[in-house]
Amino acid sequence: MDLFLTPRTQALILRYEHDRPVAENTTRDVLKQSGFEGDRDVASFVLHPYNKDTLVRAQREQDWGWAFDENVRFAEALLARERELGLDLPVHLFGCAPLVLMLHLAWCLSRRRLYVYQQSREDGSWSLKADRSQPATPEPFFAVEGLPAARQGGRGHVALIVEVTQSIRDTALAEFQARHPSELLATVYLRPVKGPSERAVQNAGDISRAAEQFRAVLDALHDKVEGAESVLLAMDCPGSLAAAMGTAINAQTQHPLWLHHFNPEQRKYLAVHQISPRPRLASAREESLTPKQWQEKWKEIQDELKKVNGVHRQLVEWLGQPEQQQLVERLGGRILLDSQIDTTPAMERTPLFRYQAGSWKFPIDLLDGFRALRQRLGSTEDWEECIRLLLVHEAYHVQQLGPTSYGYSGSGRTGWVLEAVDYDADAVSVEVALAWRQRHRAETAQPPSRALAAIIWNALESVRVFEQERPIQTLAERRLRRYLIWLFHACRLSTASLARDAHPGMERVFIEIAGLPAFPDPHESYSQQRVRLEGLDKNDTLILALYYRHELVRMKDPGWVRRLLLALRRWDERSREQIQDELKQLFEELFDQHRSLLTPGRSQPT
Numbered sequence: 001m002d003l004f005l006t007p008r009t010q011a012l013i014l015r016y017e018h019d020r021p022v023a024e025n026t027t028r029d030v031l032k033q034s035g036f037e038g039d040r041d042v043a044s045f046v047l048h049p050y051n052k053d054t055l056v057r058a059q060r061e062q063d064w065g066w067a068f069d070e071n072v073r074f075a076e077a078l079l080a081r082e083r084e085l086g087l088d089l090p091v092h093l094f095g096c097a098p099l100v101l102m103l104h105l106a107w108c109l110s111r112r113r114l115y116v117y118q119q120s121r122e123d124g125s126w127s128l129k130a131d132r133s134q135p136a137t138p139e140p141f142f143a144v145e146g147l148p149a150a151r152q153g154g155r156g157h158v159a160l161i162v163e164v165t166q167s168i169r170d171t172a173l174a175e176f177q178a179r180h181p182s183e184l185l186a187t188v189y190l191r192p193v194k195g196p197s198e199r200a201v202q203n204a205g206d207i208s209r210a211a212e213q214f215r216a217v218l219d220a221l222h223d224k225v226e227g228a229e230s231v232l233l234a235m236d237c238p239g240s241l242a243a244a245m246g247t248a249i250n251a252q253t254q255h256p257l258w259l260h261h262f263n264p265e266q267r268k269y270l271a272v273h274q275i276s277p278r279p280r281l282a283s284a285r286e287e288s289l290t291p292k293q294w295q296e297k298w299k300e301i302q303d304e305l306k307k308v309n310g311v312h313r314q315l316v317e318w319l320g321q322p323e324q325q326q327l328v329e330r331l332g333g334r335i336l337l338d339s340q341i342d343t344t345p346a347m348e349r350t351p352l353f354r355y356q357a358g359s360w361k362f363p364i365d366l367l368d369g370f371r372a373l374r375q376r377l378g379s380t381e382d383w384e385e386c387i388r389l390l391l392v393h394e395a396y397h398v399q400q401l402g403p404t405s406y407g408y409s410g411s412g413r414t415g416w417v418l419e420a421v422d423y424d425a426d427a428v429s430v431e432v433a434l435a436w437r438q439r440h441r442a443e444t445a446q447p448p449s450r451a452l453a454a455i456i457w458n459a460l461e462s463v464r465v466f467e468q469e470r471p472i473q474t475l476a477e478r479r480l481r482r483y484l485i486w487l488f489h490a491c492r493l494s495t496a497s498l499a500r501d502a503h504p505g506m507e508r509v510f511i512e513i514a515g516l517p518a519f520p521d522p523h524e525s526y527s528q529q530r531v532r533l534e535g536l537d538k539n540d541t542l543i544l545a546l547y548y549r550h551e552l553v554r555m556k557d558p559g560w561v562r563r564l565l566l567a568l569r570r571w572d573e574r575s576r577e578q579i580q581d582e583l584k585q586l587f588e589e590l591f592d593q594h595r596s597l598l599t600p601g602r603s604q605p606t
Helices: 024-033 065-085 099-108 169-179 204-224 239-246 291-319 322-330 364-377 380-399 411-440 448-466 477-493 558-569 576-593
Strands: 011-016 042-047 091-095 114-119 126-131 142-145 156-163 184-192 228-236 257-263 268-275 474-476 510-514 518-520 529-532 543-548 551-555
Touching: 011 024, 011 099, 024 042, 024 091, 024 126, 042 065, 065 099, 065 268, 065 291, 091 099, 091 239, 099 228, 099 239, 099 257, 099 268, 114 239, 126 204, 126 239, 142 204, 156 169, 156 204, 169 184, 169 228, 169 257, 169 268, 184 204, 204 228, 204 239, 228 268, 291 322, 291 364, 291 380, 291 411, 322 411, 364 380, 364 448, 380 411, 380 448, 411 448, 411 477, 448 477, 448 576, 474 477, 477 510, 477 529, 477 543, 477 576, 543 558, 551 576, 558 576
Parallel strands: 011 042, 011 091, 091 114, 156 184, 156 228, 228 257
Antiparallel strands: 114 126, 142 184, 257 268, 474 529, 510 543, 518 529, 543 551
């Protein structure tokens, strides 16, 4: 987004035009009438220029994601530009947009001076209504109903209905009960003390008081309803009040907030976005994209999710056949078979597999990575195998009673333990992949060693979807070990000596590189070491140690280790055929020195 600011800029007029245009001259005049400088050194920006052909109100609930992401991209672009120029600008918001977008935009801008203006329905004039510096009225604005007086248990959701302009409780509650028939832990109503009406809000003091009470309710719900997964919010109020409530949201200390938009044609509330404390996604947000381009990209991401859903459906149908009962038992039961994929891409970081709910939720950056992966592989069959490997891996974690969405926070903190857990999950996913090939692609399943090698190469390609850097210059220590483990197996199984082995061994291997410079991982909130794969030309202390089948071997040649790390770094710069051949040659040097590593042997159960 291009924000035309200069070091002299004193303020920013933000015209938010989802529903109708907002004239710049009008906004400048309103600033003057409100006691602000309206012309000199005051910049003006249109966020989402009005376009009757792309009205967000006419779109399905799963298609609103781009509009919320547009708010985030603007807020981030403004912050970046301010940092560049050394500014801290007040924002004067003139919004013509759905209430949920007004609330969300203000939440994105909540840590700055924000002035929100309201347009009169009677004569179209604008006036300042929300000003965080405006003292709140001493009397409560809201009458609060249904807020639990004491702590309560249970798992589910809380319905929060804000009805300022008119009563909406019957419609909103009916929708929430239909979506969550047995999961509403509480229903809380906020309505003006004098009752809902078009004139319920009299001044900026009322809005300041309403925002304070809204914050207090969200805080109380977090304290008193600990088992709530989210708060379901429906509201009918002036846009300026919705924005003020957005500034009262603290996603780090309150329950996730599901925003619901009322569709008058369907006469129902649509769940269009969740505000949660998880870090925002970045890789799928390109600030140079116009709203139209972002909508096009959003459709591509949705198409990718449909492809993932198709792979999941085929996998579940196959595993559900009686002859696959043994594989199902290996996976710990019907966890995977009973699961479904949420058909809306996640706009914020979220657990990938919530097995208790039986639901998968794929973030947009991961889906974007899947799209790039398919292009790199150039094979639909290989891409689908990568998706199956991921699904089985995550499902297997559930029966390990460890790294799931519910029980293992900050999993990288105990890297060696997680590495062992991941190895078992990887091994089972490879086992299922081989069984799939034997049933659906028999020509690619023989000989078993070559089939397993091909599967592992696909797994290595898919793991790189999760890396934060391109090209990869640093890696978490545990992730580097995971790459090395499976590179060892892939290269070993690719050798001629094992080409006809009917029972290729895939026993647990322990492998690491010593002597790498390490530093605290900036991508994690917990203590974890990260190692550099670059700038190692003068490092003569590098050594690779490997323990396999009760044998300890070492590669003491620092030059060999540097070449291995360099290959990992430039993986994405080469075709998959080139990088595989380079890595195979490197490991052939290791096997030439330690030929016992190629001794055939039967796989052991994990």
